[in-house]
Amino acid sequence: KAGVTQTPRYLIKTRGQQVTLSCSPISGHRSVSWYQQTPGQGLQFLFEYFSETQRNKGNFPGRFSGRQFSNSRSEMNVSTLELGDSALYLCASKSEPYSNQPQHFGDGTRLSIL
Amino acid sequence: AQKVTQAQTEISVVEKEDVTLDCVYETRDTTYYLFWYKQPPSGELVFLIRRNSFDEQNEISGRYSWNFQKSTSSFNFTITASQVVDSAVYFCALSETNSGYALNFGKGTSLLVTP
Numbered sequence: 665k666a667g668v669t670q671t672p673r674y675l676i677k678t679r680g681q682q683v684t685l686s687c688s689p690i691s692g693h694r695s696v697s698w699y700q701q702t703p704g705q706g707l708q709f710l711f712e713y714f715s716e717t718q719r720n721k722g723n724f725p726g727r728f729s730g731r732q733f734s735n736s737r738s739e740m741n742v743s744t745l746e747l748g749d750s751a752l753y754l755c756a757s758k759s760e761p762y763s764n765q766p767q768h769f770g771d772g773t774r775l776s777i778l
Numbered sequence: 779a780q781k782v783t784q785a786q787t788e789i790s791v792v793e794k795e796d797v798t799l800d801c802v803y804e805t806r807d808t809t810y811y812l813f814w815y816k817q818p819p820s821g822e823l824v825f826l827i828r829r830n831s832f833d834e835q836n837e838i839s840g841r842y843s844w845n846f847q848k849s850t851s852s853f854n855f856t857i858t859a860s861q862v863v864d865s866a867v868y869f870c871a872l873s874e875t876n877s878g879y880a881l882n883f884g885k886g887t888s889l890l891v892t893p
Contacts, residue, residue, distance in 0.1 A: 667822075697880065707869065707883035720878035752821055756881075764811040764830065764873050767881060769823035 666691065668770035670755050675775045682743040685773045689736050689757030695719075696738040697767060698730060701752040710753075713738050714761040742775075750777045781805065782872050782884035790890045791860050799855045799887045801870030807831070811873040812846065812853045813881065818866045826868075829853065860891045 669688040677683050689696050697720075698710040709722035713732035730740040736757075742749055752774050756767035783802045791797045803812065814826040827837065829846050837844045841858045857864055867888045871881040 699881070706885045707871075707881075709880040709882070712878065712880065720880055722880065754821075754823060756823075762879060764828065764879055766813065766825040766828050768825060769815075772821045774821070 668755055668757050668768055670753075670770035670773050672773060673771065675773060676778060677745050677775065678778050679745055679747060681745050682741060683745060683775060684739050684741045685753055685755075685775070687738045687740075687755030687757075687770060689738070689755075690768055693757035693759050693768070694736050695758050695761040696732060696736065697756045698738070698740050699754045699756065700724075701754060701772070702750070707754070710740065712761060719761050745777050747777050749775065751775060780884075781882045782870050784870055784884035784887050786887045787885070788888045788890070790892065793862060793891055793893050794859050796856060796858050797860050797889065799857075799868050799870075799889070801853045801855065801884060803851050803853065803870070803872045805872060805874055807874045807876060809875055813871040813873065814844065814853075814855050815869045815871065816866045817869060817886070823869070826855075857889075860889075862891050862893055865889055865891045
């Protein structure tokens, strides 16, 4: 079974630009979550999507948004990029939301803001 | 406030030594789950174990073992006879019903095992 696939693996952007990251969950998994990992703040929950609807949201500004498609693939978008948005963005999937099934993570997208 | 505390930032051991990674959590939920994940240099978080709040039985999986104690709000992870391949960052995480089951991670413990 293929794991969680994130593209691209690396991105370099400049301040003020916007970026879109993509995540394909494990086949059969319908819940997709996004996490941001930085050296200072560690791993922080961004949001979770299920059935094309945002089901849960962390404490991030509105510049961070996401969406999910009917095939469960998800994208996250960050607008008006700031230097502090430089991070590893991890996507995770599990079969159902509102459950404590283990989340399975992708390799992440490393975003660098110049 | 940090809900999951991993007090050890970095640990360095020599191969074949035993090592314990500490995790202390804080929650008001009566039903919650605890997880350990391993993050090798490649970046992917690898699931190791899940334990629910009603199951205080310790668990052993090969060289890995976990000690869950509700009385001290701790969920410690021991690697027996460590190997170089165990070198990674290990994260403890808490999942609560009132946070929609999102994972709340500790800061991680970086383990270096040298030959």
